[in-house]
Amino acid sequence: MNSFSQFDLPEAIHKALKALDYKEPTPVQTQAIPAALSGKDIIATAQTGTGKTAAFSIPIATQLLTKNDTTALVIAPTRELAQQIEATWRGLTKFCPELRVACIMGGASYSGQLKQLARRPRLIIATPGRLVDHLQQRTVNMSKVSFLVLDEADRMLDMGFAPQLNQIMRMLPKTRQTLLFSATWENSLDQLSKKYLNQPVRIAVGATSRAAGTIEQTTIFTNHREKNDVLLDELNSTEGSVLIFVRTKIRTDKLARYLYSFGLKVGCIHGGRTQGQRNTALASFRDGKVRILVATDVAARGIDVADIAHVINYDLPQVPEDYIHRIGRTGRAGTTGKALSLLTPEDRQQWSDIAKFLKKTGSTIPTPRKIVEKVRLSPVAEDASQRRAQRG
Numbered sequence: 538m539n540s541f542s543q544f545d546l547p548e549a550i551h552k553a554l555k556a557l558d559y560k561e562p563t564p565v566q567t568q569a570i571p572a573a574l575s576g577k578d579i580i581a582t583a584q585t586g587t588g589k590t591a592a593f594s595i596p597i598a599t600q601l602l603t604k605n606d607t608t609a610l611v612i613a614p615t616r617e618l619a620q621q622i623e624a625t626w627r628g629l630t631k632f633c634p635e636l637r638v639a640c641i642m643g644g645a646s647y648s649g650q651l652k653q654l655a656r657r658p659r660l661i662i663a664t665p666g667r668l669v670d671h672l673q674q675r676t677v678n679m680s681k682v683s684f685l686v687l688d689e690a691d692r693m694l695d696m697g698f699a700p701q702l703n704q705i706m707r708m709l710p711k712t713r714q715t716l717l718f719s720a721t722w723e724n725s726l727d728q729l730s731k732k733y734l735n736q737p738v739r740i741a742v743g744a745t746s747r748a749a750g751t752i753e754q755t756t757i758f759t760n761h762r763e764k765n766d767v768l769l770d771e772l773n774s775t776e777g778s779v780l781i782f783v784r785t786k787i788r789t790d791k792l793a794r795y796l797y798s799f800g801l802k803v804g805c806i807h808g809g810r811t812q813g814q815r816n817t818a819l820a821s822f823r824d825g826k827v828r829i830l831v832a833t834d835v836a837a838r839g840i841d842v843a844d845i846a847h848v849i850n851y852d853l854p855q856v857p858e859d860y861i862h863r864i865g866r867t868g869r870a871g872t873t874g875k876a877l878s879l880l881t882p883e884d885r886q887q888w889s890d891i892a893k894f895l896k897k898t899g900s901t902i903p904t905p906r907k908i909v910e911k912v913r914l915s916p917v918a919e920d921a922s923q924r925r926a927q928r929g
């Protein structure tokens with residue numbers, strides 16, 4: 538049976554779980570708790586809402602209770618998330634008063650934080666900027682940190698916290714256990730994990746367990762040469778807003794420029810653009826001034842735009858779960874939506890992994906369909922078809 542009793546946890550934690558009415562572990566907890574208890578580094582792809590906070594808090598609290606001279610550090614991108622983590626921690630350690638916590642975040646008073654730090658907390662939850670301030674002023678001691686959690690790591694990189702993270706890492710003991718949580722997976726996270734994690738165990742769990750039935754999912758098999766033409770035809774044969782997912786920042790810029798060169802109104806968001814540029818692109822997309830938004834996973838994650846008519850996977854996601862997150866941008870709250878994935882021969886393995894995952898979660902498997910040819914003539918569609926014809 539899947540219950541918390543399968544894990545070797547202290548009685549005080551079992552009691553707290555009961556008080557919180559956590560009856561059974563969530564999928565990310567089932568995988569992360571035993572791995573973390575055995576001392577392994579972890580990379581977990583899990584969104585907020587999956588129970589990820591308890592997934593790292595339970596093993597950390599357990600280890601802190603057995604290793605008296607150690608402390609833990611959780612770094613989170615925002616004040617709101619830091620506060621949520623603190624609330625979960627307090628609930629889970631309700632019967633362990635010795636596991637004091639300090640929350641060190643921007644926008645809160647220094648003096649209050651100094652008081653919390655003076656009480657020798659066993660867990661520090663911090664946002665990167667404020668933690669660096671404390672480190673520079675030597676008001677926080679990191680020498681006993683044995684457990685480090687990087688929560689919403691993708692968002693931290695996305696918000697430009699890489700320099701602060703590097704500064705913090707330099708101050709931490711080399712021998713430690715590191716757990717990295719992220720909602721999505723991007724190349725930049727590979728570098729971070731290679732630099733700071735030691736042979737991590739990979740865990741991937743989605744917040745949404747299956748694709749909504751209201752989304753009409755299709756695929757078009759094409760190749761690199763034709764991919765852009767197929768996309769242009771698709772854009773010209775449909776109406777309504779379109780969110781296009783692309784793998785990297787460079788590819789995102791390139792595709793946006795390409796579509797723009799055909800006279801299409803396109804916005805573009807990725808981690809390499811300034812917050813101002815992203816806000817402008819997003820506002821134009823939301824207001825309907827721009828019909829198409831080209832984005833990487835990380836940048837698109839926090840966006841809240843209702844009624845996106847189409848999601849197009851120009852590039853497939855790295856992790857199968859992200860497929861469900863991506864297409865979940867359309868067909869919200871019972872409305873119908875369309876999701877198209879463009880597949881090239883190189884995508885064979887990745888697509889087979891996604892299809893297997895969809896099957897496992899009981900989701901509908903997307904239907905393959907043919908290339909749209911001049912469904913609605915426009916200069917752009919005509920141009921694409923002509924170029925295809927010219928190439929033979």
Ligand code: AMP
Pocket residue numbers: 558559560561562563566584585586587588589590591625
């Ligand atoms: P999180 O993904 O950490 O933001 O957690 C989402 C919500 O799920 C929080 O309100 C938690 O209190 C709750 N939660 C976490 N684990 C469990 C569990 N095993 N059973 C029931 N609720 C849980």
